[in-house]
Amino acid sequence: MQQNKLRTVIVDDHPIVIEGLKNLLKNESNIELIGGFQNGADIMSYLELERVDLILLDITLPDVNGMDLCLKIKKKYRSVIVLILSNRTERSIVVQTIQNGASGYLLKNSSLDELRRCIAEAVKGGICYSKEVTEILSRPSRNELLAAPRLTKREKQILELIAQGKTSQAIGEELFLSPLTIDTHRKNLLQKFQVKNVAELIMSANQQNLF
Amino acid sequence: MQQNKLRTVIVDDHPIVIEGLKNLLKNESNIELIGGFQNGADIMSYLELERVDLILLDITLPDVNGMDLCLKIKKKYRSVIVLILSNRTERSIVVQTIQNGASGYLLKNSSLDELRRCIAEAVKGGICYSKEVTEILSRPSRNELLAAPRLTKREKQILELIAQGKTSQAIGEELFLSPLTIDTHRKNLLQKFQVKNVAELIMSANQQNLF
DNA sequence: TTTTTTCTACTGGTTTTTAGGTATTTTTCG
DNA sequence: CGAAAAATACCTAAAAACCAGTAGAAAAAA
Structure with a gap:
């Protein structure tokens, strides 16, 4: 029940997104759009000059990380x-921004309704996620379920060489080891990754950014 | 020099981006925006009904890959x-879309000027990249020098199943084909990628964002 | 200094892949 | 329609990977 409109700014590195949001929000009765910024530095200096009530903030910015920026803003003002509006779906990012004081997290494909709902909730002091974000938060994110196996030094090294398409024979020669030893490491790698063969092994290692 | 406006549609999974583009383009004299779609299926069925001159296409879509969609569209119409408007900066993706018939590639943080310039160029039959994309293309990033091989439908399908760790036997059963046939496709995949075994195959396919 | 982990190497056997082909049928496209 | 591309299937044989164990030596951690 506030009589004054929320003085709102958008921070996003994509001019297209800024335009889109301006358009989507210009008919909202409780929102007054007062600016759009493409990086962290610009919004910080703007905050020195003007009173701002609501910031729609992207995570991916050219100069600073949106999570850090959020913390910096909340510390000072x-x-x-701060509502996060991002494409990033990593659980860790969502959690971190909320810890940094954000009042919500929406994916960019959220509907206008969701955005409205989250703004309303945030104004009341609550925290609000878009539907998909709720899902991300609820399931303990596959990446964390399949714990990335702890590999020994040797195993990492041999995994690399396997990924280069080398046979146990060739790897053995390269490392001055018996090919039978390499076979053992191979076996252990398959076991640790819980996969049946190298195809799956390499896929899994790739998904866990091991290369 | 055309008297009729370009009948233009936007395909992007983010409603916000669609709105933004609509806004940015609505004052363009040679463009008539006739639709916005959030997935591949919708635009394909729309194309059945209406004449479209220009498609602004995102790479990341919920149902299909934008690269494949581009090829599909260009084959049929x-x-x-097709102008690609995406956030993805991987060289392989840019190259692939151009090979698939796109007339240009812009990042979403391109300016309206760049967009205008690219549309003009595309209408003349040329190909146009935004500034940053040109940079991406100019540095030949070591392991992507090798042109991404053109795979047939079947080959893609079988590559997927190999990546899931399935044996030729299992794949044969799944597709109701002789395992010997799968072996042939396997062989062809290795040849096309110029690799010696599946380990290298999966690495290569990953680097080329085929999954 | 124990204890545990990692690295090494082996036996023996099975399954799968890879490397050369060839060849027919089916689809697609000009 | 005719040609080219794609998909199908086969042969033979070698090479490599995978499975299920065991086990000693070296290195790291408790």
């Missing part, structure tokens, strides 16, 4: 409401 | 101009 406690009363500003 | 040769005269449609």
Whole structure:
């Protein structure tokens, strides 16, 4: 029940997104759009000059990380409401931004309704996620379920060589080891990754950014 | 020099981006925006009904890969101009879309000027990249020098199943084919990728964002 | 200094892949 | 329609990977 409109700014490195949001929000009765910025530095200096109530903030920015920026803003201007509007779906990012004081997290494919709902919730002091984000938060994210196996030095080294298409024979020669030893490491790698063969092994290692 | 406006559609999974583009383009004299779609299926069925001159296409879509969609569109409607508007900066993706018939590739943080310039160029039959994309293309990133091989439908399908760790036997059963046939496809895949075994195959396919 | 982990190497056997082909049928496209 | 591309299937044989164990030596951790 506030009589004054929320003085709102958008921070996103894509001019197209800024335009889109301006368009989507210009008919909202409780929102007054007062600016759009493409990087962290610009919004920080703007905050020195003007009062801002609500910031729609992207995670991916050219100069600073959106998570860090959120923390910086909240530290300096406690009363500003920060809503994250991002494409990033990593659980860790969502959690971190909320810890950094954000009042919500929406994916960019959220509907206008969701955005409205989250703004309303944030104004009341709550925290609000878009539907998909709730899902991300609820399931303990596959990446964390299949714990990345702890590999020994040797195993990492041999995994690399396997990925280069080398046979146990060739790897043995390269490392001055018996090919039978390499076979053992191979076996252990398959076991640790819980896969049946190298095809799956390499896929899994790739998904866990091991290369 | 055309008297009629370009009948233009936007395909992007983010409603916000669609809105933004609509806004940015609505004052363009040679463009008539006739639709916005959030997935591949919708635009394909729309194309059945209406004449479209220009498609602004995102790579990341919920149902299909934008690269494949581009190829599909160009195959069926040769005269449609497809401009890619994406956030993905991988060289392989840019190269692949151009090979698939796109007339240009812009990052989403391109300016309106760049977009205008690319549309003009595309209408003349040329190919146009935004500034940053040109940079991406100019540095030949070591392991992507090798042109991404053109795979047939079957080959893609079998590559997927190999990546899931399935044996020729199992794949044969799944597709109701002789395992010997799968072996042939396997052999062809290795040849096309110029690799010696599946380990290298999966690595290569991963580097080329085929999954 | 124990204890545990890692690295090494082996036996023996099975399954799968890879490397050369060839060849027919089916689809697609000009 | 005719040609080219794709998909199908086969042969032979070698090479490599995978499975299920065991086990001693070296290195690291408790």
